Amino acid sequence: MSLSSKRGLRAIRNALLVAASAPLALSASANAETAATDGSVRFGSWGVDLASRDSKANPGDDFERFASGAWMDATEIPADKPSNSVGSEVNDRNQDRLQKIVTSSSKDSQLGALYSSWMDEARLEQLDAAPLKADLDEISAIKTKAQFTSKMVDSFSDFGSTLFALGVLPDPANPTINIAFAGTSGLGLPDRDYYLLDKYKPQRDAYRAYIQRTLELTQTPNASAAADTILAFETEIAKLSWTQADLRNLDKLNNPMTPAELAAYAPGIDWNRYLAELKISTPKIVVGDNTAVKALAALYDATPLETLKLWQRFKVTNQASDYLSKRFVDNKFQFTKTLTGASTLRPRWRRGIDQIDGRLGEVLGQTYVQQYFSPQSKAMMEQLVTNLKAAAAIRIKGNSWMEDATKQAALAKLDRMDVMVGYPDKFRDYSKLEMKADDLYGNVKRSSAFEWDYTLSDLNQPVDRKKWAMSPATVNAYNGGLENKIVFPAGILQPPYFDPQADAAVNYGAIGAVIGHEIMHGFDDQGRKIDASGAIRDWWTPADGERFKKLTDELGKQYASYEAAPGVFINPDLTMGENIGDMSGLEVAYEAYKISLGGKPSPVIDGLTGDQRFFLAFAQAWRGEQRPDAIKTQVASDPHSPRRYRVIGPLRNLDAWYAAFNVQPGTKFYIPPEKRVRIW
Template identity: 40%
Template sequence: MNKKNYVAVATLAFAMLTSCAGQKEAKSTSGIDLANMDTTVSAGTDFFRYACGGWNDAHPLTAEYSRYGTFDELFENSQKQLRELIEGLAAQKNNQAGSAAQKIGDLYNMAMDSVTLNKQGAEPVKAMLDKIAGMKDKSEIVPMMTEMAHIGIGTYFHSYVYADPKNSSLNIFQMGQGGINLGEKEYYLDTDSITQNIREQYKLYIGKLFQLAGFSEADAQQKVADVMELETAIAKVSRSATELRDPEANYHKMSFDELKKTIAGIDWDAYMKGLGIQAPAELNVEQVEPIQEVARLMNTLPLSKHVSYLEYNLLDAAASCLSDDFVAARFDFYGKVLSGRQVNQPRWKRAVNSVNGMLGELVGEMYVEKYFPAAAKERMVKLVKNLQTALGERIDAQEWMSDSTKIRAHEKLATFHVKVGYPDKWKDYSKLEIKNDSYWANVCRASEWGFNDMYSRIGKPVDKDEWLMTPQTVNAYYNPSTNEICFPAAILQPPFFNMEADDAANYGAIGVVIGHEMTHGFDDQGRQFDKDGNLTDWWAPGDADRFKERAQVMVDFFNKIEVLPGLQANGELTLGENLADHGGLNVAYLAFQNATKDAPLGVVDGFTPEQRFFLAYATLWAGNIRDEQIRVYTKSDPHSLGKWRVNGALPHIQAWYDAFHITPSDPLYVAPENRVNVW
């Protein structure tokens, strides 16, 4: 599917669906596996290699992966557990119609049925392809666009329903840029040889899809040109990933009448009718210029070009759900060219991921029942409270922040909505039908179920108890609109959280994760939202300027990092996540000191508790990655690469210098006056 979640949340890392193993009876260990280390490298030369070299050597990249790290290891191990759960339902005969077992089992079986998928070929999308090709007038573009939106296919721009950034208790209709399937504008505009090659390979992919769908080579080539013309035009006026990080600059609330005047040339009445909603009294247009450009394109380009564009969006969205030749074509571009992967995942993994993606909380209920221990949640809740106390102490210690701002910061910290493990109320999938017609048809029904669920919320209060990740997701997030921090059950397992380990490892790992998410409430984006989740300036005069001055040190530091020959890291794009790592480390270290001051831990395996704290942190980011994937992440990911979340973060933490006796002669040494000092 080409469906995206446009709610802005700050995550710990890359979202992954997984489940965790059950915990054994608690007993204290160091939590540090010495085999993960490479002590032939000194800590002050390359701490990433020092802490993670053994793990990286033991986990070389296989053909299936473009990046493989600790997140991926948990994901892979847990996929096998989910497979057992899902295949158990899929193997059952006569599951009750409409039951969770029937929906999960039938969807999985259809995703696995390669014989039927290959027999059907492009047939599941033929009716819609014909409908698009049968358009006779430009007035049909908007209705077709909205019809496709119902089934999860993005086109010219996107719309969604979520909290008004400046009135966070109310859900409103919102729109923003979209329409470019390569995701980032730079892929269409940069002129370096690598990006130019990606564009040429993208054109080949577009043409391949059209030919697989039955178009002649000549027609396919014309349609390639049409698609590239439209996507390039939209890309030219779209905002970059860095520009999208400014919440104030991406907020334009207006009335429906103002929308018609601001972006003329689109039939907005037809658009709302197509979505199946009443025209909203007020709405938020995140980025105006890209949608104005869409209006221009709709009115100036011939209908035939729009037909090509809509057809391609359908084929691209459906390709992974059709016959093997479509799946291979899509993987050859997105998997091989963009990410450097050599082979696609086996079908069972793709099927598990698909079921997880469409029926996430149904699978989540099964997962929680079988794998999540109550003791893990209890210990996690205690850790969160300890981290909140430590962050409060860190706020008080900041000399650059005025007392009035500190008071409001404490108010925000005290009102954090903490979610651990799984939701108290599960989503109701009763209205979603899984039928035995085609895999793609069920993907469309699942998308429409999600569409209807979202649009039913217009004008209604925001449900602050809703989860934006499933329990089986190995990740964590902070959501500024609800001022919430969320730690799904699946992250509560080693190396992040170890019920058998002592506090040194747990505060260095899950403690930093907690502190990371808390700090997001006060990073360059999160600090612009108040305790109620409203986008508003709550800082005293001068404090914001002092914050920006200190944050710029982080930007400049990361901008100087060369991630590949000739390719620099993007300090502006990664600022929020880098600040969250910085704050998370400082806050978790203080919380660790507080927790152990009355009963200090001893040396284990030759490492002090302080050293084990930082080794546990570094282990979270162990991993190998292909050059192609480094380029993708550098263009689009707000997270720094794993290596630099270690070697770029720790040189700004004085406690790390003290723990490992780092001196000015060490390559990672940064002079105190050049270090980041924010939280």
């Protein structure tokens, strides 16, 4: 069972490991792009796609259109995607590269065997539901709650679901040692609100229909009534679940207990058995959404065994569906498209490359970086990061509202922040993971078990800050939270985010803003609760904490006014950390760009000043379009604001943007200087 399906624990990890959610898109006007020798795409001659602009748009009314309006008018979202953006098209191009690596690998290799098993559709059709039989028979044979508890344990390394998710993360009190974290799980829709609010009724109805169809595919008796039972059970879970905003609040998530204290706090499940079968032996467990864990244990105790078995039967089939015959795959897509708006399933080979990058990412990544990430790019990126950290220090030192004691603690944290570029210093060893060309179902099970063993190998061990949580080919970046590090995989380090041949203003406006975003996550509304060592503690003076809260409240009011889709407004309590990262990261990137000029004036290129090129590059790095259903899902469950407001939201608080484009009072997004939010 993937960690992403474990809601409570996923939220804890998200609070401590903050991804940029990079704007996964790079299609532009053909005459504005040129192909580079490495197969990437270069915008124009210096890094900005001039042809994609809408010269009729007023920058102060809609800078997104000003920077990319012509592209937006000419570009349609592919039928198999919820959105089209710079990052998604960079990701597609990466997949083309990865496919070449995989298909040139021996069929007997791990890469070749997994891909062959995925692409052998004829065998999957022949097998149909047969691989499921043993798993479903095992559920049918369960006679007691104790046996069901064991089945939930199995889901950590197999198909199925659990109500109580566990994982391994650094100890918030002593971040040099890894300990266990626990949280809730069990929901099949993106968030609790999907079960409880009327505006999500279409998706809820689609989910209920999917449950019934899935049960019918497995010949479950009385599938309609069973679907009602399962949805009712998950609705009860939703009622006791925390909101997404609460699930990112470190003050609420940091609840250490001994195993004995957990057993006394949340009776209703045999915690001793649960932990023992998970091979978790630890003196302390941080219980994230603790009140939900307590309530869920009581719900588990009160729920009839037959209801739990029906629920698990559906969960196993749901998770296994991607690895079965076409009727299972199509059945699942019929539901998931209601969450994304996509009308066509992505090509099978692309889904297969996703599987390989997810399960063998550092095997695949070794060849990827050899072929597509040059030493020159790595060296230039490291210099960019040096300048970004220097710029962040300048911003912290010059902060007018912060006392010196807090500034010094912030600077100490910044100084100790590790930066990792491209790929890990040491790649993982996958030699014990067996892959067979004729056994997709088994390959996935063996991979899941391998990953759980890998997770457990860190328990009670010193934290290895050199380990990566993303594969080298990933088009994204992240801040490591309790490890006080930022990580930039090679996958994102290509045009238009980063190009060794591009104008400096472009690199600082694009990848520089991403770097700045990740750096400043260390000082957002949750990152500020983590000190230089990675421990969760309050290192701020009380007065500084109050002033910071007033500033974030003002920023929150701005974001709460943004209607991302009809009737759907951004939740600032959920998105505050990312909004601070976006705004402060852009300010830091702008400061770093000025540092890179060494006191010299920036040249004018194609009639554009350096500042104009910087802000255009920033906006074009976020250009894209999303389907309304995808926006609705994002606003409900994702701590990142929709991409349009990741452009507009930061810019309208930056004085330099107003000056660069002569933005005047009376335009839609104009904010008077005295009301602009200035946090870092």
